[in-house]
Amino acid sequence: MMKPSLDDVLADWAAGVPARAEIARTVAALAAAAAEIAGLVADGPLAGALGAAVAENVQGEVQKELDRIADDRFLAAAAASPVAAFASEERDHPVVLDPRAPLLLAVDPLDGSSNIDTNVSIGTIFSILPAPPDFPALAAEAGAALEHGPFLQPGRGQLAAGYVIYGPQTALALTLRAGTMLFTLDRRSGTFRLTTPSVRVPERTHEFAINTANSRHWDDPIRVYVEDCLAGEEGPRGENFNMRWIASLVAECHRILVRGGVFLYPSDRRRGYHEGRLRLVYEANPISLLVEEAGGASTTGEVSILHVEPRHLHQRVPFIFGSKTEIERIEHHHADPHPHSERSPLFGRRGLFRA
Structure with a gap:
């Protein structure tokens, strides 16, 4: 039996609720852009010098060619969605799209880009937030009003969040504030399909x-x-x-x-x-x-x-x-103001990392 598609899951979740439909539309657009990026990542050097340094971003970090491509693709996805403004780790300031739209989108277009040339998994991270009622007025001011205003919401206010990991499998982790789901990209159809409906992180670990x-x-x-x-x-x-x-x-x-x-x-x-x-x-x-x-x-x-x-x-x-x-x-x-423990040989006070 074929597993449900992301579109199916989003349609069921949003049925009859306009506010949810806007979030669903945005997630679907991000997923489509991610599927395109996944194709480039899978092609590696065949797609060009994706790991080549092309500029320096707002953080003073080297920006790679694939950073730039991903940023452009996700901005285009945001522009096709009910998104008032798009904020990217690669940009100095948010980009105003539709001031009257209900959502804000913050994206790290390509996490781990230093790993592009070494064939280690990289990804995209996104956060969907509510646009404040006064956003049209803030958008008119632009500049510092956006830099220090609508995106500065505590994380508990997020409406949805997720990441896409471009690895041996391309997977989408998504939360719509009702648990966390994992989807896997079906490369034949370009469709994300639900593979883990409810993720649970074990409470204990080694x-x-x-x-x-x-x-x-x-x-x-x-x-x-x-x-x-x-x-x-x-x-x-x-x-x-x-x-x-x-x-x-x-x-x-x-x-x-x-x-x-x-x-x-x-x-x-x-x-x-x-x-x-x-x-x-x-x-x-x-x-x-x-x-x-x-x-x-x-x-x-x-x-x-x-x-x-x-x-x-x-x-x-x-x-x-x-x-x-x-x-x-x-x-x-x-x-604990004075944490203490038994000292391991590696990290003890006179171990390999201490004189």
Whole structure:
């Protein structure tokens, strides 16, 4: 029996509810654009120099050719949808589309673009928000009014969120605020089909993901948590853990949605990292909604990501998410003014990463 298509699922969800129909139309347009991007990613070098550096984005990061292509495709999808304004990680300011439309769209067009040439999974992340009633007036002012206004909503106000991962399979993770679903792209028809109707993140896990190259810069709560995991059966946790690190947020999240785990990209003592590195509006909020709707949790280390009030459009934030019991443990470490644990040989006070 053929699995339901994304269009079928959206039509059932939106039936008879105009506000839902507007969200459904927007998600469908994003999915269609993602299917096009998936084709380019699958072609790799045959599609041209997709990993070639072409510019520098608003974040001061190298912008790749595929970043630019994806940004243009998703802007076009937004313009064909009931979207008042489009905000992209690749752009300085939001783009006003239809000031009287009911929705706002924030997109990271191509997460993990440093992996393009190495054939590692990359993706697209999106967040759909309600446009405020006064948006037409704000749009008339443009500039700073948009930069510091309508998109600065806490993540709990999102109407829908998701990501597309371009890997061995192209998959869409989607929440419409009633759980989290996984769809898989049928490459023969170009249609996303429902393959997991209700994702549940296991509450407990034996996997964690963090870049240990930064260990010497970590604050004590993170260092102590990782030491406890690395100490294994002989340590305070009394069990062994596996460490993962892909350097692609969508790939890390997909693994956690499928089999559990915890991802940590904390703030640290390096210059420019004291407030974290991942973007609140474009990355942390939509991923957090997906994970929490699947029974997981997310945090800055101290508060839920979805409760953070954004201060500016490209704000960065410490970002930790995954299995609920691990998130609770990490928050406990942050709440303890003097976190301590048994020291593992690798990260002990006189271990490989400490003099």
